[in-house]
Amino acid sequence: MKFAHIADVHLGAKPDSDKPWGKFRDKEIYDTFTAFIDRLEMEPVDFLFITGDLFDHVPSEDEIYAVDKILFKLKNTNIIYITGEADYLKKGAPLWSYAFMSNVYLLNGDEFNRANKSVALEGERPVYADKIIDCVHFEKFKLDIYGICQYSSENQRNDFDTITIHNQSNINILLVHAGGENVEPFAWEEVYRLKDFDYVGMGHIHSYLEKPEYKTYYPGSLEPLSIDEQGKHGYIKGYVDKQIMSAKLVPFSHREYTELDFDVDENTVNSKLVSQIILSCEDNSDNIYKINIRRSKKCYEDFDLSEVEKKYRIMEINGAKGLSVNSSILMLHNNDNILGQHLKKLNGSSAPYKKDAVEVYSSNMVVALWGVDNLELTMMAADEGAAKYAHRSVINNTKAEIEYMQGQIEKNIEKKEDYRQKSEKYEDMTGEINSTNEKINAINLKIDDISFRDSQINRIFELKRLRMVLLFVVPVLVGLVIYVMITVAPAYLNQEFKPWLIRVLIVLLLDAILGFLVYKLYTGTQSHKKVEEHSGNQNKINEYEREREKLIFKLSEYEINNEKHKFFLSEIKKLEQKTEELKKKIRTYNLIVNGGL
Numbered sequence: 027m028k029f030a031h032i033a034d035v036h037l038g039a040k041p042d043s044d045k046p047w048g049k050f051r052d053k054e055i056y057d058t059f060t061a062f063i064d065r066l067e068m069e070p071v072d073f074l075f076i077t078g079d080l081f082d083h084v085p086s087e088d089e090i091y092a093v094d095k096i097l098f099k100l101k102n103t104n105i106i107y108i109t110g111e112a113d114y115l116k117k118g119a120p121l122w123s124y125a126f127m128s129n130v131y132l133l134n135g136d137e138f139n140r141a142n143k144s145v146a147l148e149g150e151r152p153v154y155a156d157k158i159i160d161c162v163h164f165e166k167f168k169l170d171i172y173g174i175c176q177y178s179s180e181n182q183r184n185d186f187d188t189i190t191i192h193n194q195s196n197i198n199i200l201l202v203h204a205g206g207e208n209v210e211p212f213a214w215e216e217v218y219r220l221k222d223f224d225y226v227g228m229g230h231i232h233s234y235l236e237k238p239e240y241k242t243y244y245p246g247s248l249e250p251l252s253i254d255e256q257g258k259h260g261y262i263k264g265y266v267d268k269q270i271m272s273a274k275l276v277p278f279s280h281r282e283y284t285e286l287d288f289d290v291d292e293n294t295v296n297s298k299l300v301s302q303i304i305l306s307c308e309d310n311s312d313n314i315y316k317i318n319i320r321r322s323k324k325c326y327e328d329f330d331l332s333e334v335e336k337k338y339r340i341m342e343i344n345g346a347k348g349l350s351v352n353s354s355i356l357m358l359h360n361n362d363n364i365l366g367q368h369l370k371k372l373n374g375s376s377a378p379y380k381k382d383a384v385e386v387y388s389s390n391m392v393v394a395l396w397g398v399d400n401l402e403l404t405m406m407a408a409d410e411g412a413a414k415y416a417h418r419s420v421i422n423n424t425k426a427e428i429e430y431m432q433g434q435i436e437k438n439i440e441k442k443e444d445y446r447q448k449s450e451k452y453e454d455m456t457g458e459i460n461s462t463n464e465k466i467n468a469i470n471l472k473i474d475d476i477s478f479r480d481s482q483i484n485r486i487f488e489l490k491r492l493r494m495v496l497l498f499v500v501p502v503l504v505g506l507v508i509y510v511m512i513t514v515a516p517a518y519l520n521q522e523f524k525p526w527l528i529r530v531l532i533v534l535l536l537d538a539i540l541g542f543l544v545y546k547l548y549t550g551t552q553s554h555k556k557v558e559e560h561s562g563n564q565n566k567i568n569e570y571e572r573e574r575e576k577l578i579f580k581l582s583e584y585e586i587n588n589e590k591h592k593f594f595l596s597e598i599k600k601l602e603q604k605t606e607e608l609k610k611k612i613r614t615y616n617l618i619v620n621g622g623l
Contacts (some may be wrong), residue, residue, distance in 0.1 A: 029073040030066055031273075033203070033229030034247040035059050036112065039082035039092065041251045042314070047339050054280050058249045060096055062261060062278055069101045071263075072167070074103050077229030077245075078110025078176065078203030085113055087120040097128035102146055105130045110203040110229055114176040133160035133173035133201070145259055154192040158185055163196075171287045171477040173201040180208040191222055197268055198222070203229040205244075217242045225266050233257060234275050243269050249279045253316050253341050256283050282313045283341070292393060295427060296329050297434065303331065308339045319345030327389060333604070353388040359406065363413040365391050369386045371621040379610065383617040393622040415504070421619055428615045431458065431608045437502055438608075442601045450592035455584040462581045469574045480563040487556045491548045499541040506533050 037056055042048035048067065083090060097105055107130055109115050115122065115134055122134070125141040132138070135157035138147060148164055149171075155161035161172045170193060174185050191198050200223045204210030209230055217240050220226050226242040228235075232255045236243040245262045247255060260278035264271070286306050290299060299319075307315060315338060319329060329346045353369060360366035372384050394416035395408050395484055408416070510530060517526035 027072040027171065027188055027197070027266060028070075029264050029266065030071045031075040031077065031227045031243065031264065032062065032248050033077040033227075033233050033245050033246050034079045034110070034251075035076075035249070036079055036082040036247065036251060038085075038089065039251055042341065045339070045341065047314070055251075058278065058280050059093075059150050062248060063096050063099055065278075066103060066509070070100075073171075074105045075199075075201055075227045075496075076105065076107045076229050078108055079112040079229060080107065080109075081113035083112060084116045084119050085121065087124060090124050094124075094126055094128050094130070097126075097130060100128065104137070104164070106173060106566055108201050108202060108203060109134075109175045109177075111176050111179050111181065111206070111209045112202040114178055116178075131162050132175070133162065133171075134175045135160045152192070156406065159189055161187060161192075165328055167197060168195070169197045169199070171201065173200045174203070174210070176203055176209065181210055182208055184211055186210070186212050186219065189220075194222075195268075197224050197266060199225045199266070200590065201226065201229075205230045215296065220478045224268065225264070225271055227262075230396070233554050234259070236273075238273075241273075241370075243273055250281065250283050253283045253314070255283070256285060258282070279403060280312065281339075282310065283316070284313045285316045285318065286309065286319045287320055289320050290329070291325050292327075294325065294327075295430070296327075297427075297430065299329055300331065300333055303334050304337065307334070311338060314339040314341050316340075316342045321345060323349045325393075327393065328385075333607070351385070351388040351392050353384045356388055356392070360408055360413065363408055363410045363419045365395075365408055365413045368417060368621060373616065375617060377613070377617055379614045380617060382614045386424075387420065390423070394419050416515075424615050424618050428612055428619070431612050431615075432508045435605050435608050435612075438601045438605045442598055442605075445594045445598045445601070449591055449598065452587045452591040452594070454591055455588040458584045459581065459588060461579055462584060465576055466577050466581065469570050469577070473574075474569050476563050476566050476570070480560060483556055483563075485557050487552070491545065491552070494548045495541050495544050498544045499537055500542065502533070502537040506530065506537070509533075 027087065035055065036058060038052065040048065040052045041053060041055075042051055080093070085093075087533070088098060105128060108130075109121070113121075121132065122136065123139060125139045126132075127141045128582060129147070131147070135155065138149075138151075140147070149162040150163055151161045152170065159172055159174055163168055163170050170191075172189065172191075186202075186204075189200065191463060198218060202210060202212075204212040205214060205228065214235070214237075217226070217237050220242060221240050224241060226240070228242065228244045231244045232247040232251060233244070233255065234246040236242070243262055246259055248259065248261060250256070251258045257278040258275060258279075260276045262273050263276050264273035266272075286303070288299065288302060288306075303317060307313070317331070317334070318549070324580050331340075331343055336342060352375075357366045357369040357373070360369075369384060369388065372380055375383070391413075395412060396406065513526060517523050
């Protein structure tokens with residue numbers, strides 16, 4: 027039999043709630059689950075296993091009903107559900123008594139609650155099922171599915187020692203939510219104890235784990251929920267019988283959490299590091315990233331990654347801050363050399379960005395002179411010759427960085443002009459889009475109206491034909507009834523009942539023949555009108571559909587035009603922001619080069 031296996035969906039969870047994208051993550055989790063069920067509707071399986079934490083909390087009746095409606099799409103799939111420590115079977119919780127519309131079997135040892143009790147379930151509880159280790163048997167597949175629900179948010183009891191397979195000739199499957207310190211504390215290394223099962227479906231660990239030699243699998247969460255849940259996420263798709271078991275992970279999540287490492291040294295410039303990170307993130311721009319900056323011993327510069335944080339979903343950045351230099355102490359201890367003198371000039375500037383210039387120059391000079399990795403060494407006085415050499419190196423590097431940024435600004439200006447020219451080719455088509463949508467909706471209403479009237483033609487034809495038949499048949503029947511009422515008694519008394527009955531039957535037969543002839547005559551003379559009316563309606567529908575297709579094509583052109591217009595305007599705005607940031611940085615660096623002037 028074919029199966030799919032999910033766990034730890036955590037519907038209702040709100041991961042990354044403190045991040046800008048966090049307000050959408052709960053909906054994404056729900057949407058991924060819905061899309062997964064749609065996939066199973068198109069690619070049916072015999073069984074769906076849900077091994078705990080379908081919900082992020084003990085669900086309300088409304089929440090269960092919303093999920094039940096989604097699962098109801100799987101008409102021919104048996105859904106086996108056990109609870110975890112998040113959606114545990116709390117005493118008196120709605121899950122105990124909820125009547126499922128879908129083919130859900132909640133393995134809690136109680137009755138399988140069904141909204142429609144007249145629809146027979148394929149599975150039934152065998153005599154060896156109990157409250158803790160429940161079991162459902164499917165005779166069609168010669169299959170026993172054992173399952174253990176969680177009844178509290180913490181369960182330090184290990185139920186695995188008491189699991190017994192009762193019929194080795196059946197396919198035997200075990201579904202459990204286990205593996206945590208307080209959730210069925212079962213060690214992954216001890217999974218060999220379950221080797222007699224044909225498939226063991228686990229839940230609780232949010233990343234994919236497998237021990238194929240023991241036919242044991244954690245599918246992981248359907249959609250990852252934290253930065254610790256890296257790698258592919260999705261569902262297990264498999265097949266099992268007494269001879270064969272196969273299972274594989276099918277990636278299905280909308281996003282992944284990914285950790286990226288970048289090595290930097292004293293020659294790494296900020297702009298190039300930003301470019302490297304953008305290049306790495308661009309391949310999977312939907313993912314959520316943790317970035318680690320790994321420094322060599324001589325790299326102490328701060329890296330500004332704000333551009334990356336604006337562009338992508340950055341969960342965390344480690345190592346962006348370099349050496350924090352106390353410029354006041356540095357200037358005090360180097361008052362007699364060029365380091366202290368240059369800092370004094372910078373501090374004396376009236377420029378609003380002098381603080382940034384002081385920090386950048388101080389850090390670069392400390393690195394050039396000592397390559398220090400702690401703040402205490404900033405109290406050292408530099409040799410005058412060494413200070414001059416370091417100053418010259420820092421100024422030259424700063425000039426080179428200015429030149430690079432100016433080149434970037436020129437490229438941005440060229441790009442901006444290119445985008446501006448392209449944007450002028452495409453107008454804002456919002457008005458045309460709205461107008462075309464209205465026309466399409468109006469045509470849809472006309473088509474619906476004609477389709478409805480067309481669907482009534484046969485019914486109206488049948489009614490008219492019946493009316494015509496009755497028009498001829500009923501008067502004869504009425505006359506016959508009157509004749510019978512008047513003549514039945516005399517015929518009986520005069521012993522002429524038999525001839526009288528024959529006359530009545532002859533009239534009935536003639537009336538029936540008359541009705542049949544009227545039926546055939548009406549059908550033969552009026553059917554062409556019905557066909558013509560159908561044909562006329564279909565021609566009108568075809569005409570409207572052709573008109574709608576033209577409008578849809580126009581609408582597509584308008585929407586593409588509009589998207590291009592918006593895209594180019596958006597790119598222009600981004601370039602303007604980048605250019606402004608570069609100009610601000612150039613002003614700061616120029617202040618360093620010009621000594622505060």
